[in-house]
Amino acid sequence: MSIKMVNVHRAFGEKEVLKGFSLEIQDGTTTTIIGGSGSGKSVALKHIVGLLRPDEGNIWVDEDNVSRLDQESVYRLRQRVGYVFQFAALFDSMTIAENVGLGLRRMSDFPSEGIPDRVEECLHLVDLDGYGERLPSQLSGGQRKRAGLARAIATKPKYILYDEPTTGLDPVTTAVIDELIVRMSEELGVTGVVISHDMKSVFRISDRVAMLYDGVIREEGTPDQIQGSDDPIVRGFIEGRPELMEGQQT
Amino acid sequence: MSSFLAPIRMVGRGALQALTAVGRAGYLGTDAVRALRKVDLWGPHLVPQMSRIGVESVPIALFISMFTGVVLALQASYTLTGQVPLYFVGALVGKTMILELGPVLTGLALSGRVGANIAAEIGTMRVTEQIDALETLAYDPVAYLVTPRVLAGAIMFPMVVILSIAIGIAAGWGTSMALLDITSTEFIKGLRLFFDPWDIQFAAIKSITFGVTVTAVGCSFGFHTRGGAEGVGQATTRAVVISSMIILVLDAFWAAVLLS
Amino acid sequence: MREGRELLVGFVIIAAVTAAVVGTLWLQGSNFGRPTTTVQTLLASVGQLTQGNAVTYRGVRIGTVEAIEVEPGGASVRVSLLLQENVGLPDDAAVVLGPESLFGAWQAEIVSRQNYPRYPFPELPAGTLPTGPHAVGPVIPGYALPELSRLTASAEEISLNVAELSERFEVAFNQETADNLTSAITNLEAITQEVRALVQTQSEVAGAIIANADSTLIEIVSAARAARNTFTRVDGLFEDTEIDSIVANISAVTADLALITEGLSGEDEGLAATLERADSAFTRVDRIAARIESGEGSLGRLLADSTLAVRAEEVLLQLDLLLQDVRENPRRYVRLSIF
Ligand SMILES: Nc1ncnc2c1ncn2[C@@H]1O[C@H](COP(=O)(O)OP(=O)(O)OP(=O)(O)O)[C@@H](O)[C@H]1O
Numbered sequence: 001m002s003i004k005m006v007n008v009h010r011a012f013g014e015k016e017v018l019k020g021f022s023l024e025i026q027d028g029t030t031t032t033i034i035g036g037s038g039s040g041k042s043v044a045l046k047h048i049v050g051l052l053r054p055d056e057g058n059i060w061v062d063e064d065n066v067s068r069l070d071q072e073s074v075y076r077l078r079q080r081v082g083y084v085f086q087f088a089a090l091f092d093s094m095t096i097a098e099n100v101g102l103g104l105r106r107m108s109d110f111p112s113e114g115i116p117d118r119v120e121e122c123l124h125l126v127d128l129d130g131y132g133e134r135l136p137s138q139l140s141g142g143q144r145k146r147a148g149l150a151r152a153i154a155t156k157p158k159y160i161l162y163d164e165p166t167t168g169l170d171p172v173t174t175a176v177i178d179e180l181i182v183r184m185s186e187e188l189g190v191t192g193v194v195i196s197h198d199m200k201s202v203f204r205i206s207d208r209v210a211m212l213y214d215g216v217i218r219e220e221g222t223p224d225q226i227q228g229s230d231d232p233i234v235r236g237f238i239e240g241r242p243e244l245m246e247g248q249q250t
Numbered sequence: 251m252s253s254f255l256a257p258i259r260m261v262g263r264g265a266l267q268a269l270t271a272v273g274r275a276g277y278l279g280t281d282a283v284r285a286l287r288k289v290d291l292w293g294p295h296l297v298p299q300m301s302r303i304g305v306e307s308v309p310i311a312l313f314i315s316m317f318t319g320v321v322l323a324l325q326a327s328y329t330l331t332g333q334v335p336l337y338f339v340g341a342l343v344g345k346t347m348i349l350e351l352g353p354v355l356t357g358l359a360l361s362g363r364v365g366a367n368i369a370a371e372i373g374t375m376r377v378t379e380q381i382d383a384l385e386t387l388a389y390d391p392v393a394y395l396v397t398p399r400v401l402a403g404a405i406m407f408p409m410v411v412i413l414s415i416a417i418g419i420a421a422g423w424g425t426s427m428a429l430l431d432i433t434s435t436e437f438i439k440g441l442r443l444f445f446d447p448w449d450i451q452f453a454a455i456k457s458i459t460f461g462v463t464v465t466a467v468g469c470s471f472g473f474h475t476r477g478g479a480e481g482v483g484q485a486t487t488r489a490v491v492i493s494s495m496i497i498l499v500l501d502a503f504w505a506a507v508l509l510s
Numbered sequence: 511m512r513e514g515r516e517l518l519v520g521f522v523i524i525a526a527v528t529a530a531v532v533g534t535l536w537l538q539g540s541n542f543g544r545p546t547t548t549v550q551t552l553l554a555s556v557g558q559l560t561q562g563n564a565v566t567y568r569g570v571r572i573g574t575v576e577a578i579e580v581e582p583g584g585a586s587v588r589v590s591l592l593l594q595e596n597v598g599l600p601d602d603a604a605v606v607l608g609p610e611s612l613f614g615a616w617q618a619e620i621v622s623r624q625n626y627p628r629y630p631f632p633e634l635p636a637g638t639l640p641t642g643p644h645a646v647g648p649v650i651p652g653y654a655l656p657e658l659s660r661l662t663a664s665a666e667e668i669s670l671n672v673a674e675l676s677e678r679f680e681v682a683f684n685q686e687t688a689d690n691l692t693s694a695i696t697n698l699e700a701i702t703q704e705v706r707a708l709v710q711t712q713s714e715v716a717g718a719i720i721a722n723a724d725s726t727l728i729e730i731v732s733a734a735r736a737a738r739n740t741f742t743r744v745d746g747l748f749e750d751t752e753i754d755s756i757v758a759n760i761s762a763v764t765a766d767l768a769l770i771t772e773g774l775s776g777e778d779e780g781l782a783a784t785l786e787r788a789d790s791a792f793t794r795v796d797r798i799a800a801r802i803e804s805g806e807g808s809l810g811r812l813l814a815d816s817t818l819a820v821r822a823e824e825v826l827l828q829l830d831l832l833l834q835d836v837r838e839n840p841r842r843y844v845r846l847s848i849f
């Protein structure tokens with residue numbers, strides 16, 4: 001059981017974003033995708049839950065081929081996957097508590113009396129105790145992001161996809177969220193896919209790291225392997241030295 | 251492309267865009283109907299949407315039709331001089347209000363109020379990925395967002411239209427008595443002269459289709475919003491323009507189909 | 511919050527549905543559950559009566575036309591009227607169908623038969639029973655008033671007869687005859703005026719009539735012209751002595767007049783009154799004839815009253831004017847259709 005993306009192609013109009021993207025994510029591991037802004041990391045992540053459909057290629061989640069599933073099966077698959085959006089994507093007509101509880105209400109096997117407790121627990125995990133009755137507009141960007149994270153973990157999904165969960169947070173909160181991601185993985189066996197630009201976080205939380213470059217995975221390996229990579233593109237990126245990447249176009 | 255052909259191309263592009271919009275709204279409307287079986291998703295939102303789409307539209311609809319009634323009465327009496335008896339003012343106000351102005355003016359006003367509101371709301375949800383978020387939480391956004399709105403539109407538009415008609419006729423009546431030399435009895439006589447119960451059904455049928463149109467077009471433009479705030483603005487404007495156009499076309503269509 | 515919203519939605523829906531239902535019933539002229547009764551009427555034709563038209567009695571609206579069906583045999587039409595229960599109808603009740611207004615629908619008026627002796631109500635065999643889904647209450651006879659086209663036909667007939675009459679006047683008069691004739695012609699003038707008024711107010715079915723009227727009117731004009739010539743010739747009547755032939759002619763005139771009366775009978779309420787006046791005018795002519803027969807007076811005095819010819823001219827002039835008016839302002843006589 002795992003997530004497997006095989007030779008995924010996806011273009012928006014003329015613009016090809018994914019050009020044969022392949023990545024396998026083992027169960028119970030946390031894999032981080034790194035790559036430049038606009039390289040297609042969010043696009044790749046959205047393919048896993050069927051928010052975008054590939055022009056070509058296959059995406060397997062467990063034994064389901066996401067790109068072939070009918071609508072109802074996609075919804076069933078999504079109950080196993082939590083998604084943390086890059087910009088939180090909270091429902092602004094609902095309170096934070098309602099946002100976090102929304103996924104739970106959709107789960108037929110979760111008793112509705114249990115929802116408030118679970119919501120509180122999740123808000124506590126992301127350090128938002130007491131914010132349940134606020135509206136998203138009354139929260140700061142970082143707080144919203146954490147609320148989005150709470151919403152994704154509330155249903156205790158088997159997979160959680162984090163799209164830049166710590167971007168824009170202060171170092172202490174970043175550490176708290178990193179800790180949370182690690183705990184989700186270690187204590188609950190959650191399989192995580194993280195997109196992050198924060199290299200310190202990346203190497204702290206990841207079992208494996210994959211670099212997306214020019215529509216394909218340029219290199220994939222353990223944090224140590226990536227840090228020791230001799231590919232100038234990878235080195236240039238993680239060390240923040242654009243001069244290394246210049247002229248290296250494949 | 252010579253500048254001479256540019257206007258022609260613009261017309262062509264406008265027509266294609268309008269047709270695409272109609273097609274998309276049609277698709278979404280069909281999906282919304284198909285999603286009717288997911289009662290657990292749209293059920294809780296029906297009453298709030300009925301309140302937003304219907305109840306909150308009552309004041310503006312009544313305001314418009316009240317003045318329409320007044321103007322109709324005044325213009326009718328101005329036109330019907332000489333050989334035509336004045337009680338025809340009643341017939342004219344009643345017939346025009348019920349058959350045409352009640353449904354169409356209310357429809358147009360509500361395409362501005364309701365259609366724009368829906369397009370902006372759903373468009374914002376689209377560009378802030380709230381619709382994607384709904385999907386990841388296993389909520390069918392069509393059943394959750396579109397169905398209750400379209401259904402509320404179908405139920406509440408006729409209600410608002412009937413109230414508008416009533417107020418419009420009452421306003422015409424009041425005007426006739428206060429400003430024109432027409433007695434209440436004469437006005438009612440004229441009102442009854444050409445009245446046909448079928449007229450009310452006609453108005454109701456028409457306004458149901460207007461309600462479905464305005465809400466489905468609003469939702470459709472919201473769903474297909476691209477870009478940020480600017481995209482939302484564009485979707486809103488287009489939703490109003492397109493649904494107003496469809497309302498007028500539908501109006502002619504129903505007149506041709508049901509009144510001939 | 512939520513309850514309040516549900517309350518408002520419910521309120522709007524109930525208000526709208528109530529407005530639609532109550533408004534429809536009210537505009538249809540429903541009596542809102544007051545007790546009703548049904549009366550059926552049998553008549554030869556219903557004119558332009560349709561379901562839902564008003565039923566009046568002494569000018570008051572007391573119900574609506576509920577159903578119109580042709581009788582199985584096809585010989586007559588059965589109209590069911592839904593009436594307020596508490597209205598007491600006359601024993602010899604009958605139904606007269608006619609236009610309610612210049613432009614609008616027809617109505618069924620319940621009348622007492624004795625007030626309209628001229629109307630050809632069908633004789634219903636005793637014990638005629640109501641039929642169909644509205645089979646309660648009595649069955650009474652009915653009569654639909656003729657439409658404007660028939661009215662103009664009558665006008666034509668009148669003018670023809672006037673022309674013929676004047677032709678025969680050529681023959682013989684004395685002073686008294688002249689006096690009587692003067693008043694007779696005054697009466698004829700009144701008739702013409704009333705016919706004119708009648709035509710003007712009864713023009714609701716004039717759509718098809720204009721063409722009709724045109725040919726009719728041409729005939730009236732030529733008849734009137736002939737009459738005028740005749741009256742001019744009356745000037746030269748001093749010396750006429752053929753009393754016998756005069757008497758014979760006058761007798762023929764009266765017979766004609768009787769015919770006119772018969773031919774016009776029962777055209778319309780307004781027309782009925784006109785005819786009553788015409789009747790009395792003709793009676794006078796009858797009397798003139800009797801006098802002449804008995805040899806009273808002298809023909810030489812006939813034209814001592816020079817106003818006679820003038821009067822006769824006026825009558826014809828008015829007919830002429832009427833025709834002209836119809837030609838020039840056909841709209842006044844044409845149905846105004848707005849919807
Ligand atoms: N719905 C869409 N329609 C058109 N183009 C899109 C759409 N979504 C993404 N793109 C394009 O695909 C490219 C990749 O976008 P993506 O959001 O995946 O970038 P990213 O790697 O997540 O960048 P960042 O780190 O800034 O979030 C961008 O150029 C973007 O313009």
Ligand SMILES: [Mg+2]
Binds near residue numbers: 041042043086163
């Ligand atoms: Mg991104």
